[in-house]
Amino acid sequence: MSKHKITAIINARILNPATETDTHGGVLIQDGKILDWGKDITEGNLPEGAKVIDAEGNCLAPGLVDAHAYVCEPGKEHRETLKTAGEAAAAGGVTTINAFPQTEPVIDDPSLVELMARRARKTCDVKVVVTGALTKGLEGLEMAELGLLAEAGVVAFSDGQKAIGDANLMRRALAYATMFDRPIITHAEDPTIAGDGVMTAGKIATIMGLKYIPTCAEAIHVERDIRLSEMTGAHWHAAHLSTGDALNTIRRAKDQQINVTAGTAPHYHALNDMEVGEYRTYARVSPPLRVEEDRLEVVEALKDGTIDVISSQHLPQSADSKRLPFAQAKPGVIGLETMLPVSLRLYHNGEMDLLSLLRTMTVAPAKLLGIEAGEIKKGADADLCLFDLGKPWKVVSTELKSKSKNTAFDGHLLQGRVTRTIVHGKTVFKR
Amino acid sequence: MTQHLETSFDHRHLLDIARLKAGDIKTILDLADTYVDKSRAGDKKTSLLRGRTQINLFFENSTRTRTSFELAGKRLGADVINMSVSTSSVKKGETLIDTAMTLNAMHPDILVIRHSESGAPHLLSQKVDCAVLNAGDGSHEHPTQALLDAQTIRNRKGRLEGLTVAICGDILHSRVARSNIALLNIMGARVRIVGPTTLIPSNAKALGVEVSHSMEDGLKDVDIVMMLRLQTERMQGAYVPSVREYFNFFGLDKKKLSVAKKDALIMHPGPMNRGVEIDSELADDLHISLISEQVEMGVAVRMACLDLLTRGDRA
Numbered sequence: 020m021s022k023h024k025i026t027a028i029i030n031a032r033i034l035n036p037a038t039e040t041d042t043h044g045g046v047l048i049q050d051g052k053i054l055d056w057g058k059d060i061t062e063g064n065l066p067e068g069a070k071v072i073d074a075e076g077n078c079l080a081p082g083l084v085d086a087h088a089y090v091c092e093p094g095k096e097h098r099e100t101l102k103t104a105g106e107a108a109a110a111g112g113v114t115t116i117n118a119f120p121q122t123e124p125v126i127d128d129p130s131l132v133e134l135m136a137r138r139a140r141k142t143c144d145v146k147v148v149v150t151g152a153l154t155k156g157l158e159g160l161e162m163a164e165l166g167l168l169a170e171a172g173v174v175a176f177s178d179g180q181k182a183i184g185d186a187n188l189m190r191r192a193l194a195y196a197t198m199f200d201r202p203i204i205t206h207a208e209d210p211t212i213a214g215d216g217v218m219t220a221g222k223i224a225t226i227m228g229l230k231y232i233p234t235c236a237e238a239i240h241v242e243r244d245i246r247l248s249e250m251t252g253a254h255w256h257a258a259h260l261s262t263g264d265a266l267n268t269i270r271r272a273k274d275q276q277i278n279v280t281a282g283t284a285p286h287y288h289a290l291n292d293m294e295v296g297e298y299r300t301y302a303r304v305s306p307p308l309r310v311e312e313d314r315l316e317v318v319e320a321l322k323d324g325t326i327d328v329i330s331s332q333h334l335p336q337s338a339d340s341k342r343l344p345f346a347q348a349k350p351g352v353i354g355l356e357t358m359l360p361v362s363l364r365l366y367h368n369g370e371m372d373l374l375s376l377l378r379t380m381t382v383a384p385a386k387l388l389g390i391e392a393g394e395i396k397k398g399a400d401a402d403l404c405l406f407d408l409g410k411p412w413k414v415v416s417t418e419l420k421s422k423s424k425n426t427a428f429d430g431h432l433l434q435g436r437v438t439r440t441i442v443h444g445k446t447v448f449k450r
Numbered sequence: 451m452t453q454h455l456e457t458s459f460d461h462r463h464l465l466d467i468a469r470l471k472a473g474d475i476k477t478i479l480d481l482a483d484t485y486v487d488k489s490r491a492g493d494k495k496t497s498l499l500r501g502r503t504q505i506n507l508f509f510e511n512s513t514r515t516r517t518s519f520e521l522a523g524k525r526l527g528a529d530v531i532n533m534s535v536s537t538s539s540v541k542k543g544e545t546l547i548d549t550a551m552t553l554n555a556m557h558p559d560i561l562v563i564r565h566s567e568s569g570a571p572h573l574l575s576q577k578v579d580c581a582v583l584n585a586g587d588g589s590h591e592h593p594t595q596a597l598l599d600a601q602t603i604r605n606r607k608g609r610l611e612g613l614t615v616a617i618c619g620d621i622l623h624s625r626v627a628r629s630n631i632a633l634l635n636i637m638g639a640r641v642r643i644v645g646p647t648t649l650i651p652s653n654a655k656a657l658g659v660e661v662s663h664s665m666e667d668g669l670k671d672v673d674i675v676m677m678l679r680l681q682t683e684r685m686q687g688a689y690v691p692s693v694r695e696y697f698n699f700f701g702l703d704k705k706k707l708s709v710a711k712k713d714a715l716i717m718h719p720g721p722m723n724r725g726v727e728i729d730s731e732l733a734d735d736l737h738i739s740l741i742s743e744q745v746e747m748g749v750a751v752r753m754a755c756l757d758l759l760t761r762g763d764r765a
Contacts, residue, residue, distance in 0.1 A: 155691075164691040166699050191689060194647040198663045198699075250652070 082114025094123025263316030644668030
């Protein structure tokens with residue numbers, strides 16, 4: 020035992036959604052694993068020689084699992100790398116990133132999955148799991164080698180920000196994916212209706228003279244895929260829903276026990292289309308920011324569990340690709356570092372309790388991806404995050420760790436900040 | 451050779467296996483046994499169907515089936531005419547009937563038809579006065595293939611009843627699979643179908659089979675493994691992502707076969723895609739591969755069918 024040194028985190032408010040635990044206590048870590056945890060772990064009864072970290076009453080939660088992020092490596096390293104994404108994640112309390120295949124080359128070949136895993140182990144402080152392409156080259160024409168990708172270790176299949184327009188292809192892909200027990204994560208937006216729209220339909224788009232996307236583009240796609248999921252039995256997950264219409268459809272499908280789940284991103288529960296203001300391209304995302312009524316519906320769906328997962332939808336874009344007329348600017352915002360603090364708004368506003376909120380960023384995404392994570396559990400890897408729940412701070416884009424600075428929250432005042440992130444028992448971030 | 455077997459076989463046409471009874475199938479196979487011997491003899495020819503006209507009407511390309519039917523007819527002494535009709539010129543049922551009426555006016559005794567549309571032989575049989583023999587229609591049935599497969603199995607295993615047979619691959623589009631499932635069920639064998647979810651009909655269990663999506667489960671303790679051909683156009687991302695993925699999960703190799711019974715035998719209706727659905731080494735292994743034997747049985751079974759279907763006319 021003397022060889023295997025123990026670290027003790029004490030004096031923490033432990034928040035473990037998996038066990039519905041919210042208690043004052045501590046965690047013992049040995050060899051990168053959780054040796055024990057709970058309210059009985061206090062300063063008075065620690066194993067001899069344990070290294071002590073005093074949490075000073077701050078919250079101690081499982082490390083967050085970000086079910087949807089673009090790390091841009093390989094191929095787009097000018098925007099982000101596994102290393103910088105890892106630093107941003109660590110600063111945001113995220114200990115597992117699910118990397119999406121929108122890379123160059125696209126991750127539609129098993130050998131690339133291995134390459135990603137190897138590079139991540141070498142350069143990235145947090146854990147990285149990989150989502151494989153659903154179609155070859157993300158072109159939406161032919162199924163990718165889902166079976167070989169699954170054998171290589173991908174946790175899900177997705178075409179990222181590209182919707183699958185061909186319903187029959189989706190049908191076959193869903194049927195095929197059932198053999199490998201992986202979810203298909205979908206950008207749910209009918210591409211023919213969305214066209215080249217850049218904003219949500221509403222007063223603001225009309226005044227600004229921007230091409231808009233009707234909200235039904237989302238609902239139609241969701242409705243279509245729910246029916247295909249029902250027919251094939253496949254697990255279908257909506258990556259980031261943003262409209263009341265689509266959420267009602269999900270609600271109904273869940274009532275009918277259809278195997279569908281839903282996610283959203285912090286900007287959809289925290290922002291609305293007003294954010295675009297004077298053609299602010301940093302507020303251009305896909306699907307677009309919606310009107311206030313829809314934002315409220317997203318909050319409601321988080322509260323009643325219709326939305327299972329909050330993920331960052333972290334999509335780094337270079338300044339050049341945002342310094343353009345609104346419609347020409349690339350969509351996407353970074354979010355690894357701000358996912359938790361922005362989402363804590365829902366707690367501070369009294370919309371959600373802490374455990375329910377944390378569930379959407381820990382056990383729920385871990386369950387979606389079928390990975391062992393998001394839970395404080397004896398014997399599990401010690402992936403943890405400590406955060407100061409009430410700490411006020413102002414987002415300054417240039418201070419964020421991500422290589423690209425395209426945050427939608429520049430200048431926003433947030434409450435709650437990560438103070439320490441631990442991966443495999445090792446502190447990878449400390450403030 | 452004149453056969454006077456006691457038989458209850460009273461079918462005018464052979465359109466599908468589904469409407470045959472166990473006795474009918476046994477009659478065909480028993481008779482085919484005698485034609486196997488005849489085909490192995492130096493003088494292979496009989497005059498049983500002398501003066502009779504057999505037209506092979508092929509709307510779909512085929513070499514082996516057409517040759518097999520041609521040989522069967524010729525060995526029985528019939529005059530055999532091959533007609534290949536390109537599918538593009540015959541697209542509508544109406545035209546098929548026109549063709550049928552034209553041929554009918556020439557007084558054939560047997561029409562052997564292959565067509566890309568399911569049900570085409572049924573339609574034809576309603577319009578002509580002679581016996582119609584289905585040589586494969588769309589994704590519906592290929593009855594003589596199932597009969598020759600049954601003949602091959604019976605030769606090697608001595609029976610059909612009680613055997614477990616796995617049919618693997620593209621079940622969705624396969625007429626061979628449908629005929630074999632029907633025949634094996636009628637004869638009391640246990641059938642398992644194995645293939646990717648995209649190539650198995652969603653309600654396959656209604657066919658009276660067990661369904662599996664893994665070769666490891668599907669081949670466990672089987673007596674016979676029947677591999678099906680995967681059409682190349684179905685390998686490119688529509689039903690199956692790629693050849694290498696298909697071979698990895700559903701291609702038959704020694705390792706996958708190892709969970710089957712020790713004396714398990716493998717079959718394939720041909721033509722094979724080596725390295726796609728079957729490992730070359732395995733296909734050529736004479737101890738376990740029945741592929742050549744299937745071809746031999748094909749001629750004998752078709753002779754038996756031609757014989758039986760024309761008995762009414764010859765009586």
